[in-house]
């Protein structure tokens with residue numbers, strides 16, 4: 001059963017989640033000399049990224065940061081999750097972290113693009129010390145979209161990176177597979193707003209995973225899921 005932590009506001013949530021993830025990274029560095037983190041994009045994580053990136057107690061030069069999913073757009077696009085991470089998190093103390101992008105050029109995540117992204121991801125210390133997921137109003141997480149053309153592969157395949165096109169996704173995307181996402185020491189779901197808690201409540205109920213792919217994370221028991229929410 002996931003554990004839920006509620007906060008009065010976005011600032012409090014951002015600070016608490018940054019504290020938890022910073023502790024995960026420090027534990028990883030203490031144990032193996034390096035640490036790795038995979039984060040989501042979208043409209044929710046900006047404050048959390050800023051709070052985490054300011055942490056001076058993390059040896060950022062030993063940290064590798066990557067994404068749980070990416071829109072297949074150049075990193076100059078304001079739709080790029082990579083750009084968001086670079087602008088909001090990898091500033092100040094965190095500027096010395098190593099960032100591994102998923103977008104590898106070109107118009108489409110074709111076999112060459114996926115092979116390059118797989119190769120880039122192979123350089124990220126495994127398991128992740130922390131994975132921070134988000135959730136869309138349609139019940140998607142990472143780029144596990146309802147109606148996604150490669151949803152079954154993303155949910156059940158060995159991955160590690162899967163191309164995804166879906167009616168609700170906008171541009172073509174890539175996503176880490178469920179298997180790769182669960183190769184983590186800590187797992188978080190970061191959601192904000194009353195609307196998202198309604199989506200979460202629905203997802204916690206019965207129904208097919210394909211209708212609300214966040215269920216593939218909520219229903220698994222391999223990794224304890226910590227849900228961070230604020231209004």
Ligand SMILES: O=C1O[C@H](COP(=O)(O)O)[C@@H](O)[C@H](O)[C@H]1O
Nearest residue numbers: 040041042043044134135136142
């Ligand atoms: O498109 C995406 O959406 C989800 C949720 O985003 P939000 O705007 O509702 O916070 C995000 O988790 C994912 O990484 C992103 O690519």
